[in-house]
Amino acid sequence: MSSSPAAAPLAQLRDGEDARERTALEILSTVFGYDAFRGDQAAIIEQVASGGDAVVLMPTGGGKSLCYQIPSLLREGTGIVVSPLIALMSDQVAALEAVGIRAAYLNSTLEFHEAQAVEQQLLAGELDLLYMAPERLVLPRTQDLLRRATLALFAIDEAHCVSQWGHDFRPDYLGLSVLAEAFPEVPRIALTATATEATHRELTDRLAMQDAKHFVASFDRPNIQYRIEPKSTPRDQLLRLITTEHEGESGIVYCLSRRSVEQTAEALVARGIPALPYHAGLDAAVRQDHQERFLRADGLIIVATIAFGMGIDKPDVRFVAHLDLPKSIEGYYQETGRAGRDGQPSTAWMAYGLGDVVSQRKFIDTGESSELFKRNARSHLDAMLALCETVTCRRVQLLSYFGQEVGYEACGNCDTCLSPPQTWDATVAAQKLLSALIRLDRERGQKFGSGQVIEVLRGRENERSTQSRHHELSVWGIGEELGEKEWRTAIRQLLARGIVEAEGEYGVLIPGPQAGPVLRSEVTVELAVDRTPQRSARGGGRRTAGAARAAESLEPAQRERFEALRAWRTSVAKEKQIPPYMVFSDATLVGIVESRPESVAQLGAVSGVGAKKLAEYGEAVLEALPSAHVD
Incomplete structure (x- = not known):
């Protein structure tokens, strides 16, 4: 060489x-x-x-x-x-x-x-x-x-x-x-x-x-806005995130299953959003092609299982979305950390619901791993649930998990800071739920998942209730003051706190290790009211698309130069068959526009322009700049 x-x-x-x-x-x-x-x-x-x-x-x-x-x-x-x-x-x-x-x-x-x-x-x-x-x-x-x-x-x-x-x-x-x-x-x-x-x-x-x-070093990534919202129709929620906040921008969407990856990618493409799937079930050559296309293209979204992402050095990933609950905070932090490597504002978004909790518990409990491994997996999941259900600053909770809680205050750039959740005294509701679980087991020898338990609490007749004469139980209808969605929200949070647990292959509910103090009224149970999905607080409404976000602070004339440099960079990257950021990052292009160098020597003073790139691209950059001169 x-x-x-x-x-x-x-x-x-x-x-x-x-x-x-x-x-x-x-x-x-x-x-x-x-x-x-x-x-x-x-x-x-x-x-x-x-x-x-x-x-x-x-x-x-x-x-x-x-x-x-x-x-x-x-x-x-x-x-x-x-x-x-x-x-x-x-x-x-x-x-x-x-x-x-x-x-x-x-x-x-x-x-x-x-x-x-x-x-x-x-x-x-x-x-x-x-x-x-x-x-x-x-x-x-x-x-x-x-x-x-x-x-x-x-x-x-x-x-x-x-x-x-x-x-x-x-x-x-x-x-x-x-x-x-x-x-x-x-x-x-x-x-x-x-x-x-x-x-x-x-x-x-x-x-x-x-x-x-x-x-x-500090694990804080202040440019990333952490947001977790209740899961209702997750693909529609994802679509709203992309079209209202990240249109035309690169992003990564994580799903738990290969099938969900394929379906989500197809749903995005059907709405005109460029997206590619990535999971271990695809042919190795297809995976490699999709990964390379993601690295080299602007505005492409990759929909993937956790098989994708480690070592991805694409600086302009503007959002990372999770449509399913990660298994641990370590995994969540690693995956969300792929957003905003260039320091520009980025989003870590997740849709999370009761089904996620039940399915993750089931996956752990029915696995063939050792009891030690299962215990460790439950511990990881509990910490992840605590992050999802916190009513305080998510960033502080995240840093605390990594032992860095000292010296950090509420960040002002996560959903719980931007829109603090309302709470309510759910002690009586929790006691009613636990009583229903106990009565169903003792008097009928039955255990159910959340759906049937909620029907009993609300006094709603169905085939199972009629056959088992649930209407004769003292707990029949004792929770009718709450709607089905409110009960599901409450159960999700009670699961996260260990007041109830989901057990076995079918995720039946049982009293958890923290149930005793609640039943004896020794503690007060404060739960959050389900949050209404919030748009980002960074300027409201539709956000600037693509690489233009890096140039938001530029004057109109400077923006023209920035776009001219981007066009030049794209042509060079295509010719060399390398990702555009390997030529120059967006931040470096902004630095060039702001300093407006008139010589190669002046260009060399811009951050991100090293000796080899200066020798290789210096004259071409200077030639590209005047084409955008509109003073």
Whole structure:
């Protein structure tokens, strides 16, 4: 591989006597086009570049990749990046090559001769970064290859995959502890965007990184607005979200089943909204095609199971929607974190109902897993339900789950802050429900799901009630003051609090572990009135579509220049067959328009314009700008 335009300044910096911090800053500016580090980035880079190990917990969009990319460029040799994301390695390498970094990958998609060529590049010292999957790295042959190479570091990305209790457990990650023994002189950095305190401890132990320095950034993503609304007709609710707030914008919609994925994608397309399905049941080539189209297109929506998304580096995903309840807060945070990586306002939206609670409980209870696994799954679900049913700030609740509750106040940018829910004293209603469950079991030997229990509470005759003479029970009709929807809302919240439980294959209701104090009137049960779905409070009404959101603050003349640059960027991306953001991000285009450079040198001062992109695109950008001049 020929040396990159970035190689010369990097070599000069390595050979000089500058302090490492200044060297790292100069690489940040020269190669990546940024003027300053964020948060703990500088400290992490110093730790690893000086030969130390690091465990890094940093939210999606926080700049984790720089924490191993820059040390790899500072240190002699090649940085080895361990990643489970085989399908995305090609794009990750292309993004690095776009800024002049010598990168490659070794995975099962390569032909034998292609893999051999990459291995020779590694041994010849011609690579700055090499990506590979964990199952390849732990092979004896691969470790023998690495022993013959000069290694700068090992970066273990998506490190939460080592946790067997996490939402993305990958067994192959368990073998990565061998790196400490096989390569004791090579620094290691483990990175993840999703880890509770327990997962943090587990990944530290399993990767044998007890002596590493730990860096835990805030998990807060203030640009994301969290909203959860009652599920009624979820696809219609999703359609309303897209057409009133995110028309023409890229988004991800998560569904629990493959069938729901297919039907939802078809429903969106039928309404003229470009959408593609993604799930494990599709042919691998189809999945790859849909993923690549999503990464490269503007305004495309992907409808997927949780099989999609890890490592997706598309900065302009404006919304993530869930049509079914996620199994854990870790999964929810990871999935919603794929929105707004560029820092622009984005939405994390979910439709959630009683059926979600019952189906998730049933899935856990009827599974063939060990009781320990089931207990852990119930704990994850309980935390997820608590987030859904909270009447306080969702962001504070979310951060609290990750052990970061200290120092955070109500955010003002979630639905419970923007439209605080009304509450009511539901103690008597809860007692009536529990009494009905107890009487049905004791006097009739029967247990029912929510539907029949509500019929008994409201005194509504049906075939089952008539056959079992439910009208003779003392609890018949004692809850007629509430309508069916109100009872369903109450039961959903009581399930979340453990006052009632859904049991077995059919999700029959039984008194929960918290029922006793309620029946004895030792506690007051405050429940939320079901929320009416709210539009976003960011300006009300229809929102600006597509990439134009980034340019909302621009003057009319500047917007014309912005659109001209977008058109130029699209043509370049199509010609190179890369996603538009790999040319320049929307934020960089806005920076160019606002600074209005008149020379290549002035263009180089814009954030996000590194040396290689300046050399490759500088003149073309300057030529594109005058076409929008309307002063």
